[in-house]
């Protein structure tokens with residue numbers, strides 16, 4: 082369970098958790114500390130399945146718009162938004178939409194492992210570390226993205242939302258974010 086952080090918490094209030102349960106695929110299974118329970122995996126997957134399909138891209142886009150609502154300055158980090166200036170409305174930016182979907186899918190894909198551990202391929206993790214260092218992403222941004230993610234899921238599937246559901250997504254996100262942050266340190 083995540084340490085008291087909620088979608089209402091101030092952005093920079095969390096410290097980075099150690100990526101205890103993040104397992105690089107090459108590691109032997111014994112190295113995994115399974116803090117992400119089967120129940121939590123089920124919760125994340127059930128929300129993901131409910132959001133899947135036609136409106137998924139719209140939900141993912143809402144997620145990104147929410148990030149910029151919380152932190153407008155974050156726009157400057159995205160090369161494709163910088164380059165296009167204010168000419169293209171955010172809503173219809175194809176690259177933004179594609180990116181939003183990728184972040185969402187990446188988050189969800191980590192849950193598809195049978196063991197319940199968050200697993201990320203080493204090459205993917207390395208690439209994500211490098212990309213985010215290059216883009217100037219800082220720890221506090223991860224909190225903004227987390228808040229936006231939780232808000233978006235709550236909006237998308239209000240009937241499924243519960244403290245347990247929230248906790249499961251928080252745990253999944255925290256583990257993935259911790260793994261990316263670790264890679265960012267190495268890449269810096």
Ligand code: HEM
Pocket residue numbers: 155158159160161183184187188208209212213216218219222223224226254257258261
């Ligand atoms: C667990 C959290 C996150 C995941 C899974 C994630 C995922 C991704 C992915 C898949 C890419 C595409 C590039 C690549 O594959 O290397 C990317 C790029 C990027 N991400 Fe994230 N991201 C996360 C958190 C964040 C945060 C907190 C920020 C800061 C607001 C951020 C900002 C960016 C930027 C600026 C790019 C480069 C876009 C460009 O200019 O082309 N990401 N991210």
